């Protein structure tokens with residue numbers, strides 16, 4: 179049996195408190211034949227327990243966030259950053275907002291909830307923020323800061339539950355400005371599990387901080403006030419909706435059974451009551467005959483059972499029951515470094531309660547932080563009926579199944595004639611041709627990878643003065659069955675097409691095969707548009723890069739679980755990887771540039787040396803942090819990508835640079851879809867920079883100039 183013969187697809191929707199635990203379990207255990215995909219709206223998940231602490235600046239954003247891409251990488255799962263908008267339970271299919279539909283064998287929904295605004299009319303001019311989902315509240319914090327800065331400080335927190343109090347305390351602590359906060363609800367502190375002493379204490383703290391309470395039901399919110407059901411108006415220029423939970427429309431409209439409040443009904447195993455291949459946990463679910471208040475604590479508890487049940491279900495064993503507690507521990511942040519503890523009839527307020535809260539919260543969140551060289555030895559599990567798995571003899575050349583191919587081609591073209599070759603019309607007698615192969619980065623969305631692989635290859639045609647006219651593609655798809663095969667084929671191809679269409683490039687032929695090592699090989703043909711040669715740089719020409727460098731060592735650091743890179747940093751790397759060079763090249767061409775090269779696997783030094791050699795010149799560089807995607811110089815010092823060593827060995831003898839130069843290593847860093855290096859005549863400097871900045875959202879990066887040939891080829895000034 180092959181190692182990665184995927185026969186079942188587990189899809190997790192939402193990086194909520196429960197699904198992240200499933201992924202964590204997959205970091206330590208591997209189910210042979212299982213392909214796992216996480217679809218979530220952002221690269222990070224917010225841990226609710228620490229959010230009030232983040233608001234009052236006790237914790238940083240990184241401390242309260244779970245990096246979902248990295249979690250997927252360690253779990254051997256694929257991460258798709260997107261929103262699910264529809265579920266077709268009968269076809270076991272999910273529609274996504276941006277990407278192509280995805281099928282599942284087993285599904286786990288942990289998408290949280292949204293603040294309940296059903297009975298409130300919100301005017302467009304109102305400054306009203308929803309506190310759920312909590313990740314959105316965190317994202318909106320910058321906007322809230324701005325509102326407070328503009329002296330709009332009459333705040334109403336609509337709700338009246340314990341979350342409203344915790345939020346109010348955090349806001350008081352966050353801002354130095356005097357705030358006028360009112361907590362307004364139909365009921366105040368109605369939670370059943372809070373004892374009277376705790377309620378009294380919360381109200382006393384609120385009073386002490388100048389926070390008012392008001393009973394009422396809000397029916398509309400305008401820019402300057404709230405209107406209550408009894409017609410009363412309350413001054414307010416900024417409100418927060420903390421009114422309990424609702425679920426998203428796509429779930430409401432699904433065939434999944436709901437309870438009377440609209441939440442997805444699940445049984446004691448956390449399975450939907452009418453679809454036994456769908457688990458639902460957290461705020462989105464309601465357990466039959468065991469309804470509990472929605473909370474992060476509950477979602478965490480459910481996650482502990484969910485992760486076991488997913489393994490048990492997939493390996494064909496008996497599931498375990500979730501037994502919800504009737505009462506649970508509340509730890510509510512109050513003053514700085516103080517918390518209020520509530521458990522049954524116990525109520526304490528003190529520093530030790532805060533310490534306990536921090537200890538519990540950090541204990542949870544730290545499970546999702548990875549350290550370099552962490553031992554990830556995995557225990558192996560078998561899928562149920564894995565003995566029936568087909569054996570891949572590879573006698574067919576490991577071809578992807580014909581039905582997968584025909585279905586895909588039909589979808590894009592209506593043309594089911596599987597040709598092996600195409601006629602390409604060509605105006606010129608000369609064509610440019612290039613071939614490139616890159617291996618899929620583990621856990622990366624294959625669509626994004628398709629895009630990156632096209633742009634990576636396109637650079638060769640652009641650097642040679644051409645435009646892409648046609649391509650042939652060969653796709654290496656993991657050994658897999660039916661819709662897993664389809665997923666890779668479709669995502670790879672659509673990613674490639676999303677860029678190829680911009681070039682009006684013909685996809686002339688293709689091949690796909692199943693392989694242990696997924697990846698894309700592209701042969702691109704181009705037409706020559708302008709003269710470009712490596713030997714036409716002149717002394718005095720300025721040397722520009724179209725975008726920053728660093729994909730090699732940064733990916734090495736990220737996938738080595740370096741704590742020095744956050745999910746935000748990863749997003750920046752991906753953004754750079756998905757940025758094409760076409761506009762940059764057009765700017766250079768219209769500024770008279772005839773010499774350019776793309777920085778690829780051999781790094782900046784090798785490509786610049788090529789131009790210098792061909793043009794019989796040397797170069798003098800002045801480089802600083804602005805040539806880096808990530809400005810942390812320690813990362814550049816510590817991490818090296820495969821390929822660095824060879825690049826260093828083959829070029830360092832041509833370079834004069836101080837051993838102490840902090841950017842020394844960037845010269846040898848291999849790039850995927852790296853920047854274009856362009857030689858621009860000094861007289862065209864302004865024209866080029868203006869043209870470039872008009873088309874691109876960054877400026878071209880000036881790194882030096884060509885000089886008369888000397889002993890060394892590259893001189894890097896201090």
Ligand SMILES: Cc1cc2nc3c(=O)[nH]c(=O)nc-3n(C[C@H](O)[C@H](O)[C@H](O)COP(=O)(O)OP(=O)(O)OC[C@H]3O[C@@H](n4cnc5c(N)ncnc54)[C@H](O)[C@@H]3O)c2cc1C
Nearest residue numbers: 192194195218226227261262289290460461473474475477
């Ligand atoms: C101010 C405040 C403070 C709170 N403090 C606490 C506390 O101290 N302790 C506590 O126990 N609870 C607390 N809560 C409650 C807690 O926030 C929620 O109950 C908890 O976050 C629910 O967890 P979940 O796992 O169901 O979903 P979430 O944590 O909300 O995660 C859902 C995930 O799914 C993603 N998602 C949503 N829809 C889609 C979609 N269609 N497609 C793909 N992805 C999707 C979201 O982006 C998100 O990453 C607090 C709430 C508030 C408002």
